[in-house]
Amino acid sequence: MIRYLYGTELTTHADxxxxxxxxxxxxxxxxxxxxxxxxxxxxxxDQYDALDPxxxxxxxxxxxxxxxMRFLPTTGPTMLADIFPHLTGGGPIRSPxxxxxxxxxxxxxxxPGVARRLLLAASELGLGMGLSNSxxxxxxxxxxxxxxxxxxPDVLGTENGISAGLWTFSTETHDALCAAARVDARQxxxxxxxxxxxxxxxxxx
Amino acid sequence: MVRKLDDLLERLSDxxxxxxxxxxxxxxxxxxxxxxxxxxxxxxxxxxxxxLTYDQAWVDTYLDQNFQTSDPVVLSCFRRFTPVDWKRxxxxxxxARAILNEGIAHGLGNQGFSLPIRGPSGQFALxxxxxxxxxxxxxxxxxxxxxxxxLAAHYVNERALSLEGDGHAPHQALSPxxxxxxxxxxxxxxxAQAAERLQISEHTLRVYIESARFKxxxxxxxxxxxxxxxxxxxxx
Numbered sequence: 001m002i003r004y005l006y007g008t009e010l011t012t013h014a015d016x017x018x019x020x021x022x023x024x025x026x027x028x029x030x031x032x033x034x035x036x037x038x039x040x041x042x043x044x045x046d047q048y049d050a051l052d053p054x055x056x057x058x059x060x061x062x063x064x065x066x067x068x069m070r071f072l073p074t075t076g077p078t079m080l081a082d083i084f085p086h087l088t089g090g091g092p093i094r095s096p097x098x099x100x101x102x103x104x105x106x107x108x109x110x111x112p113g114v115a116r117r118l119l120l121a122a123s124e125l126g127l128g129m130g131l132s133n134s135x136x137x138x139x140x141x142x143x144x145x146x147x148x149x150x151x152x153p154d155v156l157g158t159e160n161g162i163s164a165g166l167w168t169f170s171t172e173t174h175d176a177l178c179a180a181a182r183v184d185a186r187q188x189x190x191x192x193x194x195x196x197x198x199x200x201x202x203x204x205x
Numbered sequence: 206m207v208r209k210l211d212d213l214l215e216r217l218s219d220x221x222x223x224x225x226x227x228x229x230x231x232x233x234x235x236x237x238x239x240x241x242x243x244x245x246x247x248x249x250x251x252x253x254x255x256x257l258t259y260d261q262a263w264v265d266t267y268l269d270q271n272f273q274t275s276d277p278v279v280l281s282c283f284r285r286f287t288p289v290d291w292k293r294x295x296x297x298x299x300x301a302r303a304i305l306n307e308g309i310a311h312g313l314g315n316q317g318f319s320l321p322i323r324g325p326s327g328q329f330a331l332x333x334x335x336x337x338x339x340x341x342x343x344x345x346x347x348x349x350x351x352x353x354x355x356l357a358a359h360y361v362n363e364r365a366l367s368l369e370g371d372g373h374a375p376h377q378a379l380s381p382x383x384x385x386x387x388x389x390x391x392x393x394x395x396x397a398q399a400a401e402r403l404q405i406s407e408h409t410l411r412v413y414i415e416s417a418r419f420k421x422x423x424x425x426x427x428x429x430x431x432x433x434x435x436x437x438x439x440x441x
Contacts, residue, residue, distance in 0.1 A: 008284040051323075052284040073286050074416075075359065076323025081376075089382020093416040096359040129287060130352060133412055154406045168408045198281065198293035200318045200347045 001059050002121045002188070004195035007052035019065035020057060021045060023107045031108075032139055048072060048079055048102065056121045058114050067106045067114040069122065071099045071134070079137055080164055087157035087164035088135065097132040101167075104138060116181035119151050123177050124192045126169035128199075134167045150180045209236045210353050210360075214424050217364040218432075226365055227256040233357060234258050237350060240314035241335040244361050246369075249327030254365065263311035270307075275300040282321040282331055288355065290347075291317040292340075316343040320355055322362050325376040330365075332358030360422055376420075379438055383417040386410055388439045391430045 003013070010017035021043030028034045028044055036044050051072060058067040072078050074093060078100040081092030101122065106114055126134055136153060138146075140163045146152050151173055153165030178185045213236075216229040234242040245255040257264065266272075273279050277294040296305055309315060314337030322330040334354055336343060367374040379387070382403070389399035400410040414426055421436075423429035433439045 006285050054286070073323050075325075075362075076286075077325065077327070085380070089380045089385075089413055091378065091380025091383070092376065093380075093412060094376065095412075095415050095419045096356065097415065098412065130355075132415065133408075135412075154409045156405075156409060166409055166412055196287065198289045200288055200290040200351055 002117065002124075002191040003055075003057045003059055004121075004125065004192065005055045005057060007049065007055070010055070016057065016059060016063065016065055018043070019107075020055070020068050020105070023065050023068075024103060024105050026108050027105045028103070046079075048077075051077060054125075056118065056125060058110075058117050058121065064109075065107055066110045067104075067118045069104045069118060070102050071125070072102075074098045074100055074135065078135075080135055084137060084157075084159075084162065084164060087137075087159060087162070089156065093135060095132075097130070099126075099129075099131055099134050101134045101136040104136065104142070113181060115145070115149050116177065117183060119146075119149055120174075120177040120181045120183055120188055121191070122167070123151070123169060123174045124188050126167075127171065127174055128192050128196065131169055133169065136165045136167065138163055138165060150176055209233070210357060210424055212236060213357055214360060214422060214428075217360055218422055220364060220368065223254060223256075223365070223368055226361070226368060229364075230256040230361065231258055233361075237334075237354070239334055239336045239346075240312070241333070243333040243335070244330065244358070244365070245332075246324075246328065246330040246362065246365055248329075248369075252369075254369065256361075256365075259313070260311055263308065263313065266307060266311065267304075272304050272307075276304055277301050278317070278319050278333070279331070282319050283329075286321050286323050288318050288320040288351075291319070314338070316340075318347065318351075320358050322358060324362060324366055328366065330358075330362045332361065359419070363419070363422055379417055379420060379433070380413075383413045383420070384433075384439055386413040387417055387430055387433045390414070390426060391434060391439055391441060 005013060024044040025038050025042055028036045029038055037046060038044050054071040056069050057065060060066050075096055079102050080088055080100055085091050140158050140161050143155055153167045156164045156166055213229060213233050216232060220226045220229055230242055230244055241258045243257040247253050277296060278291060281289050281294055296302055314335045316338055317333055317335040319331055319333040367377060385403055386399060389402055396407055396410055400407045418429040421429050421432045423432050
């Protein structure tokens with residue numbers, strides 16, 4: 001299933017959270033060789049995890065983390081604005097309609113289809129919140145992976161192997177992602193509604 | 206709808222101090238004909254500022270009783286950045302019910318939604334729309350106006366940030382790419398031509414314009430170009 005959890009909600013899903021932060025170590029430190037902080041528990045975290053971001057997590061049937069990513073609004077502090085403004089036209093892109101997406105992570109054990117489900121979940125979130133775009137930070141070669149998965153970002157800038165990319169939300173893309181992920185659109189919507197039952201009705205309409 | 210936002214943005218850009226900003230919030234309340242609007246900003250330094258149409262008696266009661274420590278709206282909004290509808294929150298607790306009843310006794314409406322806003326450098330704000338209507342009317346109201354009111358909330362916050370910072374707001378500076386995009390549009394280029402000239406996709410151009418629009422407090426691209434020209438941020 002897909003879970004949408006704010007940072008503070010991770011405490012009620014402690015095993016899933018621990019799984020996620022360890023899988024992030026496996027991906028970003030061990031597989032990609034990024035210079036990231038790993039704590040005594042083997043969790044990879046950074047200062048943006050402390051800002052109560054919104055995590056989108058693909059959870060397996062037995063409850064394990066299969067893949068995840070992290071969202072923050074671009075009106076507040078973001079990784080792109082603080083660390084990589086040169087990748088987005090020389091300064092931060094700020095808009096209530098654009099959220100930043102970072103730490104796109106797949107578990108080493110993730111089955112085929114997890115990445116597609118993750119992209120579908122991002123699309124569900126964007127459409128559900130009435131956003132226009134998402135801005136991502138990723139390893140430059142990932143752009144080919146995203147293209148293969150069916151949702152290619154426009155690359156805004158690349159330096160030292162790190163790219164900033166822009167995804168545009170649309171119902172056409174959403175339908176295509178549902179088909180590619182083999183997830184019924186209503187099921188995807190139910191997972192979103194489970195997390196955001198307290199949203200005003202018009203945002204969800 | 207757009208005219209209400211237009212009016213707000215005009216008042217906001219004319220507002221040279223927090224009093225004028227407060228008047229803009231009252232005017233917005235009147236335009237939408239709702240019971241109350243509340244804007245409350247807390248900076249990482251702890252400095253607070255608010256513009257709210259509530260009765261002073263309710264504000265005093267709220268503060269005296271420390272309602273913020275058990276108010277479901279505050280508790281749910283503090284660590285998130287998506288809006289909440291009041292009636293979807295849990296009001297079953299004794300203290301929560303007491304707050305609701307006390308509020309209504311002080312003239313609050315029975316419906317509301319609140320939007321948490323994240324600003325730069327740890328700034329946080331809460332924008333609330335409160336109304337006195339039945340559920341069906343409330344659904345119709347939010348369906349019709351939600352999007353604009355969320356934008357209004359962000360515009361009020363941006364203006365408050367720049368006024369509090371003595372007009373110096375680095376997060377509102379246009380990036381070189383945003384300046385390029387507006388310069389080409391000001392020179393009469395179409396979006397397609399501007400995108401081609403900058404060697405970026407139209408999606409990307411649109412995002413630079415959207416970001417510039419937000420930083421300039423402009424409702425549309427024409428307004429953003431005019432605003433950038435009048436402030437000398439771009440030249441013809």
